[in-house]
Amino acid sequence: MCDHTSIYIHIPFCVKKCVYCDFYSRTDLSLIPDYVTALQWEMENRSGLKGEINTVYFGGGTPSLLQINEVASLLKTIDAHFSVARDVEVTLEVNPGTVDLRYLKALKDIGINRLSIGVQSLKDDKLKFLGRIHTAGQAAGIVEDAGKAGFDDVSMDLIYGLPFETERTWLEDLTAAVRMMPSHLSCYMLTIEPGTPLEKQSRKGLIQPLDHQVMSALFKTTVQFLDASHYEHYEISNFSRGSQNRSKHNSKYWEMMPYYGFGAAAHAYDGRTRSWNYKSIHTYIKRIAAGRLPVEDREILTLEQKMMEMIMLRLRTREGLDLKKFQALFQVSFKDQFKVILASILDASFGVIKSDRLALTLDGKCHLNGIVEAFARHLF
Ligand code: SF4
Structure with a gap:
């Protein structure tokens, strides 16, 4: 551990x-006070992992x-029930349509950093x-307000690849964002998720999603533009102004470190077992009111699942997959186990091995999903 x-x-x-958006969320805000009370109960009753907490993330x-x-x-509940590191990173996601300068200053005062x-x-x-x-x-105003409120660590989420997006419109967006000098940028490709209104529009032929080639070109534009603007591309969708500004919290997921997940639909991982809570806010609150943990199910990860997670997560990162660490963890040589896939990745110049690490090239990152699928087909 x-x-x-x-x-x-x-x-x-x-x-x-x-x-x-296909994330689980509800628009009945009247449930928030009961939900917060339930969250406190869950935190008080599930604090079994060893080690100091060095990142907290409100998502x-x-x-x-x-x-x-x-x-x-x-x-306060976290402070009372967990051992929290002095230099803990505490992130809160902000929707620019819900806050003002006063709110941001108050967040800073209570310990969000x-x-x-x-x-x-x-x-628009x-x-x-x-x-x-x-x-x-409004969004630009809130980014400015974050600076006025005293936040040095500010990340901006951006989405690209809308049906009418061109390289020019995306570069205009990126240029405007970089001018605001955030310490971190997350740039996500728009994906059409099943069950969303966007998918319905797409099925009806009302919108025409961009094809893979155009999306890949926009991805490359993103990486090249942000590299020239001195942002480090440290994960497929994430860029920071130097390694000190990487998201410590998300980096821990990509390193497969244990984490607690509190709240409806939250997942947790203790290094061996993954568990997940009931998705429904009502069920979550009801179970806790009855004094029961809100965990819907758990699974002990098999060796293959762990291998797959490690491959999938590490290939997203700048540092790539540490082949020695893989061997130490799983007692098998990565190069022997995945000989054919590895050869095709290297032949296509989709990846390189340097200092015993396999990292994807920019072209390889454009084919990340296909590469991950090839590993999954081999393992399962
Ligand atoms: S605000 Fe965020 S979580 Fe809520 S619907 Fe929009 S994208 Fe999804």
């Missing part, structure tokens, strides 16, 4: 559902819908298409 662990707190509430949904006193009470702002775009037509509740002007 390692020395550090993390806490993820899921806040599954949103003002309105965005058309592309959603829309965590910035919580009142300041609700965030503060959750932080990193913001992840769901800007998505600095263009893109925001409208995505069904966001804020304008580009």
Whole structure:
């Protein structure tokens, strides 16, 4: 077991559902007070992992819908029931349509030290298409306010690859974002998820998603532009102004470190077993009110599942997959086990092995899904 662990707190509430989003969240905000009480109970009753907490992450949904006193009470519960590192990274996701400068200053005062702002775009037509509740002007204003409130660590989420996106519109968006000098950028390709309004539009032929080739070109544009703007591409969708500004919390997922996950639909991992909570907010609150843990199920990861996770997560990163670590963990040589797949990755120049690490090239990253599928077919 390692020395550090993390806490993820899921806040599954949103003002309105965005058309592309398949995350679990509800728009009935009247449930928030009972939900926060239930979260506190869950944290008080599930604190079994060893090690100091060195990252806490409020994700959603829309965590910035919580009142300041609700965030503060959750932080107090963490302090009271866990051993928290002095230099803990505490991130809260912010929807620019839900906060103002006063709220951000109050977040800073109670101990939040990193913001992840769901800007998505600095263009109103893109925001409208995505069904966001804020304008580009509001989003830019909140990024500025984050600086005024004293946050040094500010990440902006952006989405690209909308049906009408061109290299020019995406570069305009990126340029506007970089001008605001965030310490971190997450740039996500728009994907059409099953069951979303966007998928319905696509099925009816109302929108024409961009094809893989165009998406790959936009991905390369992103990497090249942000590299020239001095952002380090450290994970397939993530860029930081130097390694000190990487998301410590998310980096721990990519390193397969244990974490707690609290809240409806949250997942947790203790290094051996993965468990997940009931998705429904009502079920979550009801079970806790009856004094029962909200865990719906758990599974002990098989050796193959662990191998797959390690391959899938590490190939997303700049550092890549450590082949010696793989051998030490699984007692098999990666090169022997995946001889054919590895040869085809190297032949296609989709990956390189340097200092006993396999990392994907930019072209390889454009084919990440296919590469991961090839490993999965071999293992299962
Ligand atoms: S605000 Fe975020 S979590 Fe909520 S619907 Fe939109 S994308 Fe999904």
